[in-house]
Amino acid sequence: MINTTTLSNDEIRRYSRHLIMPEVGLAGQLALKGASVLMIGAGGLGSPLALYLAAAGVGHLGIVDFDVVDESNLQRQIIHGTSTLGVPKLESARQRIRDLNPFVEVTGYNTGLSSQNALEIMRDYDVVIDGTDNFPTRYLVNDACVLLGKPNVYGSIFRFEGQASVFGVKEGPCYRCLYPEPPPPGLVPSCAEGGVLGVLPGIIGTIQATEAIKLIMGIGSSLVGRLMLFDALEMRFRELKLRKNPNCPVCGTNPTVTELIDYQAFCGIVPEQASLPMENRTTPVELAEALRGDRPPQVIDVREPHEWDIVHLDGARLIPLATLPAHLHEYDRSAHIVVHCKSGARSAKATQLLKDAGFRDVKNLEGGILRWARDVDPSLPTY
Amino acid sequence: MPVKVIIPTALRQYTGGQGTVSVQGGTVAEVLQQLSAEHQEFGKQIFDDTGKLRSFVNIYRNDDDVRYLEGLNTPISERDELSIIPAIAGGA
Numbered sequence: 176m177i178n179t180t181t182l183s184n185d186e187i188r189r190y191s192r193h194l195i196m197p198e199v200g201l202a203g204q205l206a207l208k209g210a211s212v213l214m215i216g217a218g219g220l221g222s223p224l225a226l227y228l229a230a231a232g233v234g235h236l237g238i239v240d241f242d243v244v245d246e247s248n249l250q251r252q253i254i255h256g257t258s259t260l261g262v263p264k265l266e267s268a269r270q271r272i273r274d275l276n277p278f279v280e281v282t283g284y285n286t287g288l289s290s291q292n293a294l295e296i297m298r299d300y301d302v303v304i305d306g307t308d309n310f311p312t313r314y315l316v317n318d319a320c321v322l323l324g325k326p327n328v329y330g331s332i333f334r335f336e337g338q339a340s341v342f343g344v345k346e347g348p349c350y351r352c353l354y355p356e357p358p359p360p361g362l363v364p365s366c367a368e369g370g371v372l373g374v375l376p377g378i379i380g381t382i383q384a385t386e387a388i389k390l391i392m393g394i395g396s397s398l399v400g401r402l403m404l405f406d407a408l409e410m411r412f413r414e415l416k417l418r419k420n421p422n423c424p425v426c427g428t429n430p431t432v433t434e435l436i437d438y439q440a441f442c443g444i445v446p447e448q449a450s451l452p453m454e455n456r457t458t459p460v461e462l463a464e465a466l467r468g469d470r471p472p473q474v475i476d477v478r479e480p481h482e483w484d485i486v487h488l489d490g491a492r493l494i495p496l497a498t499l500p501a502h503l504h505e506y507d508r509s510a511h512i513v514v515h516c517k518s519g520a521r522s523a524k525a526t527q528l529l530k531d532a533g534f535r536d537v538k539n540l541e542g543g544i545l546r547w548a549r550d551v552d553p554s555l556p557t558y
Numbered sequence: 559m560p561v562k563v564i565i566p567t568a569l570r571q572y573t574g575g576q577g578t579v580s581v582q583g584g585t586v587a588e589v590l591q592q593l594s595a596e597h598q599e600f601g602k603q604i605f606d607d608t609g610k611l612r613s614f615v616n617i618y619r620n621d622d623d624v625r626y627l628e629g630l631n632t633p634i635s636e637r638d639e640l641s642i643i644p645a646i647a648g649g650a
Binding site: 216218219220221242248252305306307308309310313330331332333334335336338353354355356357358369371376402404406408409413414415416417418497 | 613623643
């Protein structure tokens with residue numbers, strides 16, 4: 176059991192830069208030591224969050240994550256490292272936190288958050304921090320926080336842009352006051368297509384950490400009722416007013432959401448290959464064979480120019496999806512065409528577009544250039 | 559009179575990459591309709607098939623959500639800034 180009524184001499188030395196500020200002092204530091212914070216996700220936002228909360232001396236950190244460390248994480252997920260590639264993120268984070276501050280107790284939940292386990296996991300924590308990467312979990316975290324009456328320190332990022340706020344406190348608005356329902360799949364860009372500036376989660380995650388620490392110590396003005404917006408390209412912070420919506424489906428006066436909902440898991444655009452008939456699909460192995468044959472197909476790459484620069488197929492022609500309609504007149508309707516993109520979703524749209532325009536022999540490369548690199552030419556880089 | 563509209567990253571691909579655009583209109587609806595006329599795909603992203611604003615897109619006049627003003631009929635002048643704030647979910 177952690178003694179939350181006193182600090183040891185070691186702890187006093189460690190936290191001296193906190194203790195000498197009257198706004199924090201011994202009382203504030205003991206509040207941190209006695210606090211428990213649950214972080215949903217140990218990724219981009221979770222990395223700076225966990226590091227700063229641990230360094231600050233939050234006594235108990237809970238982390239929910241079921242992922243393992245991948246090379247593509249390290250551009251931004253600074254709690255992990257090259258030495259923990261392939262290691263579960265929970266374990267990787269735990270090692271780093273132990274090194275940073277052995278006074279912090281870490282509880283890991285190696286699972287996805289669902290309507291079945293959310294309330295149980297969140298019940299014992301003082302503050303919940305939302306660092307997830309998908310809408311279903313964000314709505315789950317919001318609703319559970321409202322039902323349990325716990326503050327939900329929210330942060331979200333996309334490319335160069337971030338949002339932060341504090342939801343879930345009784346007098347303030349919740350995420351559903353802002354956006355009553357999640358967007359349907361297909362209307363938001365997919366995570367892989369979206370990309371993110373590596374330093375961006377550092378900025379938004381540290382704003383979340385700041386808010387959590389202020390809530391625990393009971394100091395300052397929190398982001399309750401305010402939405403902080405950050406644009407890294409313009410280097411501009413803006414602030415919007417948020418209001419508690421009396422008609423909010425979960426925190427309003429007559430709530431319609433009274434239990435947790437598992438929304439369909441999606442990460443933006445759902446793969447559309449499944450809807451194409453077999454005659455309009457081909458695999459990388461089949462394409463490689465066809466390219467060696469007497470009647471090789473014309474290959475159209477519908478990705479963007481910056482993706483082409485990373486890796487492309489020899490002999491392919493770059494026509495980004497948005498510009499494809501303007502190029503249709505250059506092809507014969509009976510031409511043998513194969514379209515591809517990164518993993519097959521955009522090229523499925525292109526295939527449909529070509530079919531609708533009267534092309535009779537058009538195929539989508541299933542799995543895109545990533546699967547080509549896996550099955551045909553492993554020397555190609557993947558991204 | 560022209561109104562400054564701030565376009566979020568997620569929708570910039572529909573405004574030719576522009577982060578801010580200048581659009582004519584005296585109400586929020588007029589500004590958004592003009593913007594949709596100039597950039598058709600943009601309109602499809604923020605309005606549904608019935609012409610209603612999508613539930614995951616919020617519109618702010620300066621720092622106020624127009625839902626708590628006069629909705630799409632909220633008047634807007636050249637001194638105001640209109641922000642389109644869609645839900646984003648990234649975090650990893």
